[in-house]
Amino acid sequence: MAYITLLITNNQLLPETLRIWLFSSQACESMFRTARSMSGTFSSVVNFSVTEFLRRAEKLSVLQTIKSEVESNPDFPFHFPSHHKQEIERIVQHEFADARELVASLNITILNKVGNPIAMDELFENQSSTYTYLLADSTTKEALIIDPVIDTVERDAKLIQQLGLNLRYAVNTHVHADHITGSGKLKALFPGCQSVLSNLSGAKADIYLKDGEFIKIGESGRTPLALECRATPGHTNGCMSFVWHDYGAVFTGDALLIRGCGRTDFQQGSADSLFTSIHSKLFSLPDHYLVYPAHDYTGQTCSSILEEKTLNPRLTKSREEFIQIMANLNLSYPKQIDKALPANLVCGLQGDL
Numbered sequence: 079m080a081y082i083t084l085l086i087t088n089n090q091l092l093p094e095t096l097r098i099w100l101f102s103s104q105a106c107e108s109m110f111r112t113a114r115s116m117s118g119t120f121s122s123v124v125n126f127s128v129t130e131f132l133r134r135a136e137k138l139s140v141l142q143t144i145k146s147e148v149e150s151n152p153d154f155p156f157h158f159p160s161h162h163k164q165e166i167e168r169i170v171q172h173e174f175a176d177a178r179e180l181v182a183s184l185n186i187t188i189l190n191k192v193g194n195p196i197a198m199d200e201l202f203e204n205q206s207s208t209y210t211y212l213l214a215d216s217t218t219k220e221a222l223i224i225d226p227v228i229d230t231v232e233r234d235a236k237l238i239q240q241l242g243l244n245l246r247y248a249v250n251t252h253v254h255a256d257h258i259t260g261s262g263k264l265k266a267l268f269p270g271c272q273s274v275l276s277n278l279s280g281a282k283a284d285i286y287l288k289d290g291e292f293i294k295i296g297e298s299g300r301t302p303l304a305l306e307c308r309a310t311p312g313h314t315n316g317c318m319s320f321v322w323h324d325y326g327a328v329f330t331g332d333a334l335l336i337r338g339c340g341r342t343d344f345q346q347g348s349a350d351s352l353f354t355s356i357h358s359k360l361f362s363l364p365d366h367y368l369v370y371p372a373h374d375y376t377g378q379t380c381s382s383i384l385e386e387k388t389l390n391p392r393l394t395k396s397r398e399e400f401i402q403i404m405a406n407l408n409l410s411y412p413k414q415i416d417k418a419l420p421a422n423l424v425c426g427l428q429g430d431l
């Protein structure tokens with residue numbers, strides 16, 4: 079595990095490598111042996127390649143999908159033998175969790191496909207438990223920010239200035255009900271910056287994005303940083319998720335949360351459309367894609383498509399059960415809803431855009 083972590087910190091493996099969940103005890107044991115032999119002084123596997131490791135990881139991901147199918151459907155015609163390897167399974171899962179924490183705490187340079195460094199910062203706002211994401215192309219220094227919060231704009235602006243970035247876009251995944259967006263204030267601080275929302279948001283913005291379009295920064299560099307826009311209505315009509323294919327990640331806003339999802343009891347919410355959005359637009363992404371939500375209320379920072387497909391207590395249910403669950407959440411209204419909703423219809427600033 080330490081060896082794999084080192085490979086990641088040296089940019090020889092992608093961070094999402096650590097997100098492979100090993101549910102099958104046989105595959106798990108063999109993975110454990112391989113990792114041990116690769117890292118040991120007396121390693122018998124001397125010609126290990128990254129491609130080989132990733133191929134193995136891909137196989138494990140398929141095995142896990144089959145295993146979760148077996149667990150939810152007793153008639154599934156494929157069964158894993160069960161025996162005494164659960165302890166190893168537990169150890170490896172535990173080690174993966176530790177290594178993931180370790181990697182998250184390091185300042186790792188991420189390389190895109192042609193080797194250009196790119197940067198991403200996950201920033202947190204305490205009052206509404208909102209995650210704001212700052213993405214930058216290190217070659218051109220162009221940046222975009224996703225879901226900025228008005229209360230933390232100064233912090234974000236300082237970081238943007240310290241990194242010498244040119245902020246081009248302030249993007250909102252939807253019209254938020256629990257906090258005022260920082261887009262308007264950022265536009266005032268960075269005159270070239272434009273506000274961005276879905277064309278179905280019903281709010282003011284400089285740029286409206288449609289399902290299937292791309293938003294890009296760093297076009298003048300060797301490879302632009304591109305986000306694919308996927309409409310994911312359900313929490314609100316105008317919810318949009320942004321897929322960063324080069325990095326293998328998706329910013330899900332309030333559509334998909336870690337082991338949860340956005341509520342559907344106001345702002346034209348619909349549990350039926352949220353179920354469709356998540357299954358068709360998000361769970362269709364590759365299993366290893368990382369999930370970065372707009373909120374987390376329990377201290378979790380990131381998940382993966384595979385984890386949510388198999389472990390999300392709401393989304394592993396049938397459509398009918400999901401609708402039932404969503405109708406019975408009994409959540410109290412967000413504390414800031416009365417000031418946030420009207421302000422967010424005008425980019426967070428009553429008055430100028």
Ligand SMILES: N[C@@H](CCC(=O)N[C@@H](CSS)C(=O)NCC(=O)O)C(=O)O
Pocket residue numbers: 205206254255256332338339340341342373407409410411412413414
């Ligand atoms: N207590 C918070 C609001 C919590 C809340 O309602 N969160 C929303 C997203 S922000 S509109 C949600 O969809 N939650 C889903 C869930 O299952 O918790 C506050 O007062 O701001």
